[in-house]
Amino acid sequence: MCGIVGYIGHDNATPILLNGLKRLEYRGYDSAGLAIRQKDGSIKATRRVGKVANLAAALTTEPEDSGLGISHTRWATHGGVTEPNTHPHASWNKKIFLVHNGVIENYQQLKTSLLAKGVTFENETDSEVLSNLIAYNLEQQSEEISVKSVNKAIRTSLASVEGTYGLAILCSDLPDSLFGARKGSPLILGVGKNEMMLASDASAIRARTREVVYLDDNQIVTLNHDNFNITTFEETEVVPEISTISWKDEDANLGDFEHYMLKEIHDQPSALENAFRGRLDMEEGISKFGGLNLSRQAIRHIDRITIVACGTAWHAGLVGEYLIEKYARIPVEVEYASEFRYRNAPMDKNTLVIVISQSGETIDTLEAQREAQRKGYHVIGIINNVGSTIARENDGGIYQHSGPEIGVASTKAFTSQLLILSMLSIYFGRTRDLSYADGCKMVDAIKELPNLIKQTLELSDSIKAIAKKFAHYHDFLFLGRLEMFPIALEGALKLKEISYIHAEGYPSAEMKHGPIALISEDCPSIVIVPDDETLKKNLSSVQEVKARKGKVIIITDSHDIPSSLADELIIVPKAHNCVRPILMTIPLQLISYYIAVELGKDVDKPRNLAKSVTVE
Numbered sequence: 280m281c282g283i284v285g286y287i288g289h290d291n292a293t294p295i296l297l298n299g300l301k302r303l304e305y306r307g308y309d310s311a312g313l314a315i316r317q318k319d320g321s322i323k324a325t326r327r328v329g330k331v332a333n334l335a336a337a338l339t340t341e342p343e344d345s346g347l348g349i350s351h352t353r354w355a356t357h358g359g360v361t362e363p364n365t366h367p368h369a370s371w372n373k374k375i376f377l378v379h380n381g382v383i384e385n386y387q388q389l390k391t392s393l394l395a396k397g398v399t400f401e402n403e404t405d406s407e408v409l410s411n412l413i414a415y416n417l418e419q420q421s422e423e424i425s426v427k428s429v430n431k432a433i434r435t436s437l438a439s440v441e442g443t444y445g446l447a448i449l450c451s452d453l454p455d456s457l458f459g460a461r462k463g464s465p466l467i468l469g470v471g472k473n474e475m476m477l478a479s480d481a482s483a484i485r486a487r488t489r490e491v492v493y494l495d496d497n498q499i500v501t502l503n504h505d506n507f508n509i510t511t512f513e514e515t516e517v518v519p520e521i522s523t524i525s526w527k528d529e530d531a532n533l534g535d536f537e538h539y540m541l542k543e544i545h546d547q548p549s550a551l552e553n554a555f556r557g558r559l560d561m562e563e564g565i566s567k568f569g570g571l572n573l574s575r576q577a578i579r580h581i582d583r584i585t586i587v588a589c590g591t592a593w594h595a596g597l598v599g600e601y602l603i604e605k606y607a608r609i610p611v612e613v614e615y616a617s618e619f620r621y622r623n624a625p626m627d628k629n630t631l632v633i634v635i636s637q638s639g640e641t642i643d644t645l646e647a648q649r650e651a652q653r654k655g656y657h658v659i660g661i662i663n664n665v666g667s668t669i670a671r672e673n674d675g676g677i678y679q680h681s682g683p684e685i686g687v688a689s690t691k692a693f694t695s696q697l698l699i700l701s702m703l704s705i706y707f708g709r710t711r712d713l714s715y716a717d718g719c720k721m722v723d724a725i726k727e728l729p730n731l732i733k734q735t736l737e738l739s740d741s742i743k744a745i746a747k748k749f750a751h752y753h754d755f756l757f758l759g760r761l762e763m764f765p766i767a768l769e770g771a772l773k774l775k776e777i778s779y780i781h782a783e784g785y786p787s788a789e790m791k792h793g794p795i796a797l798i799s800e801d802c803p804s805i806v807i808v809p810d811d812e813t814l815k816k817n818l819s820s821v822q823e824v825k826a827r828k829g830k831v832i833i834i835t836d837s838h839d840i841p842s843s844l845a846d847e848l849i850i851v852p853k854a855h856n857c858v859r860p861i862l863m864t865i866p867l868q869l870i871s872y873y874i875a876v877e878l879g880k881d882v883d884k885p886r887n888l889a890k891s892v893t894v895e
């Protein structure tokens with residue numbers, strides 16, 4: 280987590296950095312700060328607790344600066360949310376200023392050793408160790424301070440550091456240089472006209488340039504306003520590959536919506552169309568993907584699929600398990616990425632590993648991917664963020680093309696992951712034993728999906744009214760069977776995340792094995808009731824809740840459920856089972872959103888959360 284931005288060029292650095300930080304706020308918003316080289320050559324650091332807006336307010340009367348600076352928005356790991364713990368961190372002798380994204384695991388040991396050498400510290404963070412270590416190693420060199428000597432000090436220092444970092448570094452003696460280094464945390468170089476930038480992701484750079492270089496682990500970059508040089512930690516020159524960012528600016532704009540979350544819920548018809556565009560073959564009743572790097576023969580040989588992901592993406596994986604097992608008849612396991620890496624699960628020789636990640640930077644998922652690759656498994660990714668570390672390191676994959684997702688609570692990225700898993704189940708199924716007729720029905724259903732989502736979104740006003748009625752409850756149960764069970768989990772997670780209401784997801788029938796004890800007039804249940812072979816059983820669960828005075832909201836695509844059975848009935852359009860989980864998700868997103876708004880919560884930046892979790 281945490282976002283970093285650095286700028287070197289001819290324009291004022293302050294507004295450019297503030298704008299970049301605002302774009303990165305989804306990565307953390309506990310506190311924010313920047314260090315700017317002033318016209319008189321001094322470096323001035325400003326830090327504020329709270330959101331970037333607080334920092335911006337503190338800078339309103341800033342004079343012109345010299346076009347060089349670094350900045351940071353923090354998601355606290357080591358040390359409380361205080362101004363001294365806010366980045367940038369300056370070395371004790373004010374020679375080195377840096378911003379850090381990542382975790383230094385051996386910071387205590389490094390700190391003890393520096394303290395013994397007389398170096399002083401001002402805060403509780405692991406990051407301050409880095410500024411002091413680099414400054415200390417610089418001081419130990421008997422040469423004059425130069426780009427070369429700072430580079431050497433960074434290199435020497437990082438050799439003794441264990442952990443992860445994306446860094447942007449300034450030296451007070453070098454007015455025309457900015458340094459960056461990366462290991463385990465993302466760092467992108469923006470190449471502009473007579474200006475360069477460093478940032479945790481492309482959204483912070485896009486307003487200035489679309490030309491970027493994705494740095495790899497163990498690389499150091501040295502920048503001035505019109506040039507840059509990348510080397511590995513072993514001092515080998517790197518030939519940079521410049522990529523062009525394809526997102527349009529308006530994708531990241533709020534437009535007429537009050538919150539990004541609401542905008543992104545309403546983006547879903549087009550986001551999902553982007554996910555299937557060019558990937559459906561109506562003639563053959565099959566989906567197709569460009570970058571899987573898997574031959575049809577290899578697909579036939581897959582014995583098992585292991586899906587690895589975190590949070591909402593893990594819920595998508597659980598739906599994928601049902602879909603792939605049902606349509607492609609391949610056994611699927613779904614693992615939390617953080618567990619997968621450490622538990623050394625036995626896997627079949629012909630296991631395919633699928634990682635799912637919106638950001639492509641979640642460290643647990645990245646490390647799980649690396650562990651699977653280390654063991655020789657073919658890993659494919661379902662990733663939204665183009666050029667992200669997971670996408671660059673895997674053996675093949677499918678981009679979601681959902682556009683930037685800025686609201687911390689994932690919405691359109693989740694439904695697009697569901698759609699891609701559904702298309703993958705068709706592709707694998709048709710390559711194995713899904714019939715032509717069934718493939719055609721599924722492909723048709725996917726083409727129809729954007730329209731059905733639009734119709735579902737038309738329920739917004741009635742869902743808003745329901746949300747208002749239910750906003751004062753402190754506990755909720757979410758119930759669903761089969762592929763609707765993960766949708767229930769996702770509904771509960773959305774509500775927890777943005778409204779801080781306690782919510783739990785359960786398979787409908789499991790409710791009677793324990794959670795039923797929670798049911799009372801104070802604990803409503805949201806029950807997903809698809810019009811399929813489970814309908815009657817699901818309605819029995821509803822009756823069990825009602826018998827205990829529990830209020831019930833039913834989300835269904837059946838028109839035959841008597842309205843007397845539920846306190847509220849939300850009817851979505853009918854669709855093929857392969858896309859039905861997507862339609863059932865949308866009312867849940869809207870319920871959570873409107874409850875959080877009713878409670879006055881900060882929907883796009885819920886407390887304690889960050890969009891991209893880059894610490895283990």
Ligand code: F6R
Nearest residue numbers: 590591592636637638641688689
């Ligand atoms: C919840 C949410 C998180 C993420 C999780 C994985 O709304 O967004 O649970 O799904 O942190 O993130 P990615 O998909 O970026 O790997």
